[in-house]
Amino acid sequence: MAAFAPVAGKPPLSTAMRFALRELRGGLAGFRIFIACIALGVAAIAGVGSITRAITAGLEAEGGTILGGDLSFNRSMTAPTPEEAAFLAGLGRISTLAELRAMARSPTTQTLVEIKAIDDAYPLTGTMQLGAGGPLDAALAADAAGTFGAVVDPLLLARLDVEVGDTLEVGRTTVRIADSIAAEPDKVGSGIDFGPRLMLSREALDATGLIQPGSIIRYETRLKLPEPVTSDRVTAVADAVVAAFPEASWRVRSRDNASPGLQRNIDRFAQFLTLVGLTALVVGGVGVTNAVKSFLDRKRDSIAAFKALGAPGGFVVAVYLAQILVITLVGVVIGIAVGVLAPYFGGDALANVLNLPIVIGIYPVELVLAALYGILTALAFALWSLGRAHDVPVSALFRDRVAPETHRPRLIYIAATVASVATLAGLAILLAYDRYVAVVFVGAAAGAFLLLYGVALGIMALARRAPTVRSAELRLAIRNIHRPGGLTVSVVLSLGLGLALLVTLALIDGNLRRQLTGTIPEVAPSFFFLDIQSSEADAFEARVREVAPGVTIERVPMLRGRITALKGVPTDQITPPADARWALEGERGVTYSAALPEASTLAAGSWWPADYTGEPLVSFEDELAELLDLEIGDLVTVNVLGREITARIANTRSLEWESLAINFVMVFSPNTFAGAPHSVLATTTFADEPGEAAEIGLMKAVIESFPTVTVVRVKEVLDAVNGIVSDLALAIRAAASIALVSSVLVLAGALAAGHRQRIYDAVILKTFGATRARVLGAYAAEYLLLGLATAIFGVVAGGIAAFGVLEGLMNIDAVFDPVVAIGAAFVALVLTVGFGLAGTWRILGRKAAPVLRDM
Structure with missing residues (x-):
């Protein structure tokens, strides 16, 4: 009793720490799974946080270079007026660019290119590097014959099978390839490219004839302020x-x-990966619970000795909580170390692939946050099991070998568990980029755990009520499933969540691919033709029908406009929902029509008469109108060609975006843009599969006859988008594998936690004459049943989650893929039966006498 002489009625905390450290001298045996689970989750969160912060820091540090100056002013179709340019020039150095898409043609082929026409001041910041290392102005200058120079992306050389020194046809002129682009300082800020870069001088662009009334061209004026420059300035x-x-x-x-x-x-993707890391931690939390329960089972004699010598329950909890925290810190340190190294080994490669700047370093906030997540996870899943040891009498501790106790811990331990879970969930929501998504994640995780626990109890209830079977092996397997202290709850919890996540991501990936490569090509047009001059529209259509008889042609007038006010409120004073932000941040394509477009279905309101001449009216896309809280009769103000036009919403339309037909968010009444210069947008759709030669022939004929028309081949765009989706899917699968690896680790830990009980079972069965084959068969049947039940849950839960994401968030018709179900079931069965039998085989080799003597 002297060892626990009370100080103020209780043993001092230092005494508990001293005992905890003494016991830890024996090593970390039995806690490898615990440490691995914590380390894996912490490493995922720390690595994602560090890489994201490194890229964000790179964007902040290189903001001026990425933007091309301190400020950027851009708009479509209208170049800066002399007054605007003079005003900006009075503030600092300026450079005005013009960017558009067009066709570049070699003697043998043609391709879509992203043209950037620059002035003499470009670049205001950063350095433009050419392949041969010469100056940019000399490369773009006209030669003695008056042919302007151009510098191009090396990809363009390969795509058109040309070399530096060759010439290309662009619009109505010829340009000479003077050099290739080695580094473009403002490339990151250019957005998504659908073709390789072709850089010209402004004079060369004028010579191409591509700038026509209504041409889709973006003008950007950059301003470099005199030093010193501050954010406030x-x-x-x-x-x-x-x-x-x-x-x-x-x-x-x-x-x-x-x-x-x-x-x-970047923030959205980082949030997704962080939530995957949290999923790994939450799944690993089951491993923490299993490890703690197994640990306390091994320490049964020590706990009994503590209590027999007068140690209060709180002292016992303190001793083993201290050990758990020390072991948790080991896992956290390992995870943090991986997180620190992640930007050095993976961040640079990722930044190069994405063409992003990166500032590699150690970011304490992200590392501390990951460590906090790991510690809270360990506490949330360990306190309940530790709390149960507080009030268990010595006799019950010894009896627990054959009759496990299932009583609840004291209220203080329940409260501490709830507080840890609440803090963990609160951090995940508070620090999320999109809190709604984080709330959904937290709710789904909590619901999944409750549902999994219910599934485990249901499996046990079914096994308990199952009729008696003749096979002794199967009968033993069924009884093992529902007996106290069995593996059912641990296996279902550990594997179920990982499988559900795997099925969810696999179904989303499969449906996205089906949408891109299955449904769309069956109904999509073959080409989009942009920048058709209204005066050439009839001749264009005639030429297309001459080359491709029977082709379906759809054409509409095309302008560009930016929404500047909704219901009289300027858009810079509106905070739209995340899903609608895109509509207010840039310019949108707009059109006008006397009749309801074919790809639209009227959702509310009525269409205007064909001869309507009243106030300007507009038809708005239905879902976007709902997100922006717009109704019939509300006013929408759009700036088109520098003019503010206010129109009243006459109706809303439902659009079939997936058809890739011509669709516009806003369709105006024809009188709105009477006399406004515009181009024509057209699509062509073949009645049957045209084949490569027919499509190339049509594209070549159009470009030869109308060199200023821009041709977008839908197949190439779909291939590009499919490539992006494939890259994202690969990243998502890699991230999801972290959660699956956690599930596998936890499953191994769950089976290891039952190792001691299995030894007793196997020895007793062998003592009564059971052969190794029959015992192995009984265990195999148990693992098979548990794996099958978990697979069914994973498929059902994953299918429901995927349906919610696809139908609710992505507005994509979800289709269930049975191959995914079979694959998930196979994974579950292989893991449970494989791990289970691997451990059981060693158990069956144990000698009976030592085990029986120790009971």
Whole structure:
């Protein structure tokens, strides 16, 4: 009793720590799974956080280079006026660019290119590097024959099978390939490219004849302010420019927010990967529970000795909680070490693939957050089991070998468990980029655990009520499933969540691929033709029908406009939902029509008469109108060609976006744009599969007859999008594998936790004459039944989750893939039966005498 002499009625905490450290001298045997689960989850969160922060820091550090200056003012179809240019030039150095898509043609083939026409001041920041290392202005200058030079992406050389020194046809002129582009300083801020870069001078662009009334061209003026430059000064200058030209309808960006869309996408993807890491931790939490229960089972004699010598229950909990925390810190340190190294080994490669800047370093906030997640997970899943040891009498501890206790811990331990879980969930929600998604994740995780626990109890209830079978092996397997202290709950919890996640991601991936490569090609047009001059539209259609008789042609007028106000409220004062932000942040294609477009279905309101001449009316896309809280009769203001046009919503339409037919968010009444210059957008759709030669022949004929028309081949766009989806799917699968690996580790730990009980069972059965084959058969049947039940849950839960994501968030018709179900079932069976039999085989080799003597 002297060892536990009370101080103020209780043994001091230092005494508990001393005993905890003494016991830990024996090593970490039995805690390898525990440490691996914590380390894996912490490493995932720390690695994702560190890499994301490194890329974000790179974007912030290189903001001026990415943007091309301190401020950027851009809009479509309208170049800066002399007054606007003079005002900006009075604030600092300026450079004006023009960007558009067009066709480049070699003697043998043609391809879509992204043209950037620059002035003499480009680049204001950063360095433009050419393949041969020469100056940019010399490369773009015209030669003695008057042929302008161009520098191109090396991909264009390969795609057109040309070399430096060769010539290309662009629009109505010929350009000479003067050099290739080695490094373009503002490439990251350019957005998604559908073709390789072709850089020209502004004079060369004028010579191409591509700039026509209504051409889809974006003008960007960049401003480099005199030093010193501060964020406050940049903001003040931006406000002054907008105030000076309120009708300019510029999209203004600063070096502090050089690529907001890119940053949002990085944040979203980082959140997804962080949630996957949290899933790994939560799954690993089951392993923590199993490890703690197994640990306390091995320490039964020590706990009994503590209590027999007068140690209070709180002292016992303190001793083993201290050990659990020390072991948790081991796993956390390992995970943090991996997280620190992640940017050095993986971040640089990722940044190169995505063409992003990165500032590699150690980011304490992200590492501390990952460590906190790991510690909270360990506490949340360990406190309940530790709390049960508080009030268990010595006799029950010894009897627990054959009759496990199932009483609840004291209220204080329940409260501590709930507090740990609540803090873990609160952090996940509070620090999330999209809190709604985080709330859904937390709710889904909690629901999945409750459902899995219910499934485990249901399996046990069914096994308990199952009729008696003749096979002794199967009868023993069924009884093992429902007996107290069995593996059912541990196996279902450990494997079920990982399988559900695997099925969810596999179904989402499969449906996305089906949508891109299955449904769309059956109904999609073969080509989109942009920048058709309205005066050439009839001749264009005639030429297409001459080359491809029977082809279906759809054509509509095309303008570009930016929404500047909704219901009289300027858009810069509106905070739209995340799903609708895209509609207010940039310019949208707009059109007008006397009749309801073919790809649209009227959702609300009525269409205007064909000869309507009243106030401007607009038809709005139904889902977007709902997100923006727009109703019939509300006013929408759009800036088109520098003019503010306010129209009243006459109706809303449902669109079939997946058909890839011509669709517009806004369709105006024809009188709205009477006399406005515009181009024509057209699509062509073959009645039957045309084949490669027919499509190439049509594209070549159109480009030869109408060199300023831009041709977008749908098949190539789908291939590009499918490539992006494939890359994302690969990243998602790699991330999801972390959760699956956690499930496998936890499953191994769950089976190892039952190792001691299995030894007793096997020895007793062998003592009464059971052969090794029959015992092995009984265990195999048990593992098979558990794996099958878990697989069924994983398939059902994963299918429901995938359906919710596809139908609810992506608006994609979900189709269940039986191959995924079979694959998940196979994985579950292989893991449970494989791990189970691997451990059982060693158990069956144990001698009976030592085990019986120890009972």
